[in-house]
Amino acid sequence: MMLTADRVVHTTCPYCGVGCQVDLHLKDGVIFRVNGRFDNEVNYGNLCVKGRFGYDYVHAPDRLRQPLMRASRHSDFSPTTWDTALNTIAQKLRHARDTYGSDSVAVLVSAKCTNEENYLLQKLTRALLGTNNVDHCARLCHSSSVAGLAITLGSGAMTNSISDIPQARVLLVTGSNTTEAHPVIALQMKKAIVQHGAKLILIDPRHIGLTEYATLHLRIKPGSDVAVFNAMAHVIIREGWTDDAFIAARTENFDALKEMVRNWTPERAAAIAEVPAAQIVEAARLYATSGASAIFWAMGITQHITGTDNVKVLSNLALLTGNIGRPGTGVNPLRGQNNVQGACDMGGLPNVFPGYQPVTSPEARQKFAQAWAVPQERLSDHVGLTITEIMDHALHGKIKAIFIMGENPMLSDPNLNHVRQALQAVDFLAVQDIFLNETAQMADVVLPAVSFAEKNGTFTNTERRVQLVRPALAPPGQARQDWEIITDLANRLGAEWHYNSAAEIFAEMATVTPQYAGISHARLEDGGIQWPCPTRDHPGTPILHTVTFTRGKGLFEPIDYLPPSEGVDTEYPYILSTGRILFHWHGGTLSRRSPGLDVIAPEAEVEIHPSDAGRLGIAPGDLVRVSSRRGEVVAAARVTRRSPVGTVFMTFHYAEAAANLLTIDAVDPIAKIPEYKVCAVKVERVGREV
Ligand SMILES: Nc1nc2c(c(=O)[nH]1)N[C@H]1C(S)=C(S)[C@@H](COP(=O)(O)OP(=O)(O)OC[C@H]3O[C@@H](n4cnc5c(=O)[nH]c(N)nc54)[C@H](O)[C@@H]3O)O[C@H]1N2
Ligand SMILES: Nc1nc2c(c(=O)[nH]1)N[C@H]1C(S)=C(S)[C@@H](COP(=O)(O)OP(=O)(O)OC[C@H]3O[C@@H](n4cnc5c(=O)[nH]c(N)nc54)[C@H](O)[C@@H]3O)O[C@H]1N2
Ligand code: SF4
Ligand SMILES: [Mo]
Numbered sequence: 001m002m003l004t005a006d007r008v009v010h011t012t013c014p015y016c017g018v019g020c021q022v023d024l025h026l027k028d029g030v031i032f033r034v035n036g037r038f039d040n041e042v043n044y045g046n047l048c049v050k051g052r053f054g055y056d057y058v059h060a061p062d063r064l065r066q067p068l069m070r071a072s073r074h075s076d077f078s079p080t081t082w083d084t085a086l087n088t089i090a091q092k093l094r095h096a097r098d099t100y101g102s103d104s105v106a107v108l109v110s111a112k113c114t115n116e117e118n119y120l121l122q123k124l125t126r127a128l129l130g131t132n133n134v135d136h137c138a139r140l141c142h143s144s145s146v147a148g149l150a151i152t153l154g155s156g157a158m159t160n161s162i163s164d165i166p167q168a169r170v171l172l173v174t175g176s177n178t179t180e181a182h183p184v185i186a187l188q189m190k191k192a193i194v195q196h197g198a199k200l201i202l203i204d205p206r207h208i209g210l211t212e213y214a215t216l217h218l219r220i221k222p223g224s225d226v227a228v229f230n231a232m233a234h235v236i237i238r239e240g241w242t243d244d245a246f247i248a249a250r251t252e253n254f255d256a257l258k259e260m261v262r263n264w265t266p267e268r269a270a271a272i273a274e275v276p277a278a279q280i281v282e283a284a285r286l287y288a289t290s291g292a293s294a295i296f297w298a299m300g301i302t303q304h305i306t307g308t309d310n311v312k313v314l315s316n317l318a319l320l321t322g323n324i325g326r327p328g329t330g331v332n333p334l335r336g337q338n339n340v341q342g343a344c345d346m347g348g349l350p351n352v353f354p355g356y357q358p359v360t361s362p363e364a365r366q367k368f369a370q371a372w373a374v375p376q377e378r379l380s381d382h383v384g385l386t387i388t389e390i391m392d393h394a395l396h397g398k399i400k401a402i403f404i405m406g407e408n409p410m411l412s413d414p415n416l417n418h419v420r421q422a423l424q425a426v427d428f429l430a431v432q433d434i435f436l437n438e439t440a441q442m443a444d445v446v447l448p449a450v451s452f453a454e455k456n457g458t459f460t461n462t463e464r465r466v467q468l469v470r471p472a473l474a475p476p477g478q479a480r481q482d483w484e485i486i487t488d489l490a491n492r493l494g495a496e497w498h499y500n501s502a503a504e505i506f507a508e509m510a511t512v513t514p515q516y517a518g519i520s521h522a523r524l525e526d527g528g529i530q531w532p533c534p535t536r537d538h539p540g541t542p543i544l545h546t547v548t549f550t551r552g553k554g555l556f557e558p559i560d561y562l563p564p565s566e567g568v569d570t571e572y573p574y575i576l577s578t579g580r581i582l583f584h585w586h587g588g589t590l591s592r593r594s595p596g597l598d599v600i601a602p603e604a605e606v607e608i609h610p611s612d613a614g615r616l617g618i619a620p621g622d623l624v625r626v627s628s629r630r631g632e633v634v635a636a637a638r639v640t641r642r643s644p645v646g647t648v649f650m651t652f653h654y655a656e657a658a659a660n661l662l663t664i665d666a667v668d669p670i671a672k673i674p675e676y677k678v679c680a681v682k683v684e685r686v687g688r689e690v
Pocket of ligand 3: 018
């Protein structure tokens with residue numbers, strides 16, 4: 001029987017940075033069907049399995065419905081009133097600020113929350129707590145893309161649009177398992193290849209979905225990217241495949257790059273990356289000579305101690321060949337969370353106000369002090385701490401209180417035993433979430449917020465497109481809008497904020513954020529707009545850097561190769577690589593509460609190559625213990641050629657076999673992103689699954 005909907009609500013998918021437009025079909029207050037919308041240039045009617053079947057979490061019986069508090073970390077949570085919960089948080093934050101100084105407090109904003117919510121929470125942190133200790137999961141994700149591209153081009157976002165992908169002649173996809181992590185973008189890639197004859201160069205250690213579509217797949221050793229891309233630059237210069245007019249007109253520092261890559265022969269890189277030199281030459285030829293080549297990357301590039309370096313060497317390739325600023329080209333970091341682009345744009349980072357205006361700039365501080373009606377001395381003039389630094393400082397007693405909105409470091413940060421100690425060490429931890437996630441379970445106070453389906457606001461997708469989120473349901477129990485909670489807390493910290501709606505918050509944000517200046521909720525009713533959008537009549541910007549770069553000239557950065565922080569040895573002889581599968585989302589808080597998804601991938605697996613499995617006496621389905629210098633987990637063996645010999649792969653989707661107990665907290669020196677993609681482990685068979 002076909003159900004007829006009481007109501008259909010047009011909104012934005014809450015999972016990934018593609019930002020698919022969906023219609024939620026509601027019957028008796030339940031989302032019973034979800035369709036992709038055709039009236040946009042993001043998903044053209046398509047959705048992936050999460051966007052179509054991943055919504056049960058909204059109706060989950062264990063949604064947070066009332067504020068929770070406990071007397072001590074050893075006692076159980078009890079329900080409390082909003083008044084008591086918010087007064088307690090305000091009192092504890094004020095106490096830490098006034099006793100130990102503003103920089104003893106840290107706040108995590110949320111890439112799952114709206115622009116409006118993130119704008120308000122960073123404003124609270126800066127204007128009322130007086131610290132720049134505000135960060136979020138972008139640190140763990142594309143901080144190296146933002147840092148690397150800010151240096152080479154002047155701005156760190158995806159340069160081109162999703163709709164532009166079929167115009168590329170060559171796609172260079174590296175460190176992105178696009179079919180599983182950005183499935184609807186992968187459809188555009190397949191369209192370019194299958195319908196328009198584009199060629200795909202895939203550079204990735206693992207055999208992934210896109211391998212079937214690749215002209216060339218370089219299965220490089222994890223962590224060898226700089227060597228490979230330097231060698232491609234070497235070949236491009238040696239063979240005269242450079243775009244000399246572009247280099248002369250639009251770039252600087254070419255001679256230094258030329259000098260650096262002179263000795264990076266394909267043979268030298270081949271020895272490090274363990275791929276044939278001829279493949280590197282062929283990749284360079286295809287990329288440089290197509291006329292329109294676009295680069296796409298994600299975590300395989302960014303999550304290394306050389307993450308920023310990896311991004312810079314990719315940027316070098318685009319600048320060498322003039323593959324930027326035109327349709328079908330560009331440097332395209334595929335952003336992960338639904339609103340991680342927006343959370344960065346809103347200043348949810350320790351070094352910048354909204355719109356990437358540096359906290360160290362006196363002019364910027366003056367501007368924001370005026371806009372926020374606070375004395376300029378209140379706004380801290382130094383860069384705050386990153387997530388990874390916040391945890392270190394907590395452990396050493398320098399961070400006393402942490403407020404976390406919509407993030408789950410107890411599953412997503414590296415080296416979880418260290419994170420647990422850090423969160424246990426703080427005097428006060430408050431969490432604002434829609435579930436009692438692993439981090440909330442350690443908190444003193446937990447505030448119930450509402451999900452995307454119960455709220456109004458905007459998300460900014462990976463191609464910088466700002467899109468509306470519209471409410472379909474009433475909040476469960478006493479749960480409140482994230483922006484209302486933040487406003488209420490701000491007022492208990494001494495502010496006098498009077499916001500009546502998300503649209504009003506957006507309007508204030510747009511006055512201080514140049515990229516968003518021309519956008520309003522009213523304009524977005526007709527469809528998303530890509531920033532920069534400086535004025536009310538500006539149509540938005542589908543391609544960045546068409547005439548000049550944000551920094552003026554594009555900067556070549558000569559970079560040398562460095563190996564990963566932890567090499568394998570006789571005790572820990574395998575490389576552990578971690579990442580994602582199609583059906584689950586990060587720590588599983590949302591996707592594992594959606595039976596339609598969980599039933600397909602119910603348990604943690606360790607991908608291991610048949611020759612390694614054979615040597616270790618492991619059969620498919622056996623339980624294996626994976627251990628590193630930091631911890632151990634037990635999961636089922638999946639014997640497969642997907643991962644190369646010597647590398648095992650795990651997802652971090654399963655709390656009961658949390659991969660981040662194993663990962664290393666070594667970070668990139670500039671972006672401070674952890675090296676999730678390489679650490680050393682040992683693997684042992686522990687028995688047979690029952
Ligand atoms: N289903 C699903 N989709 C998601 C998410 C999710 O949890 N589940 N999360 C979202 C988020 S926040 C993000 S950031 C994105 C991430 O999207 P991806 O980065 O595509 O996801 P990962 O699984 O981390 O895949 C990284 C890829 O890098 C490769 N790789 C590993 N090491 C190296 C290396 O040293 N060099 C190179 N060149 N490649 C390497 C891996 O083999 C893998 O193919 O996905 C988003 N989409
Ligand atoms: N080993 C390993 N670890 C990794 C990675 C990896 O590749 N390997 N990738 C890293 C990357 S790229 C990322 S982005 C991080 C992701 O790390 P997290 O951001 O910590 O992961 P999520 O599980 O998405 O957490 C989101 C939280 O937001 C809550 N939430 C959802 N909607 C709302 C809302 O509307 N309001 C509020 N208040 N809360 C809400 C959810 O319940 C959940 O608790 O993980 C990182 N960790
Ligand atoms: S591709 Fe991303 S935005 Fe689109 S339906 Fe899937 S999870 Fe949602
Ligand atoms: Mo991410």
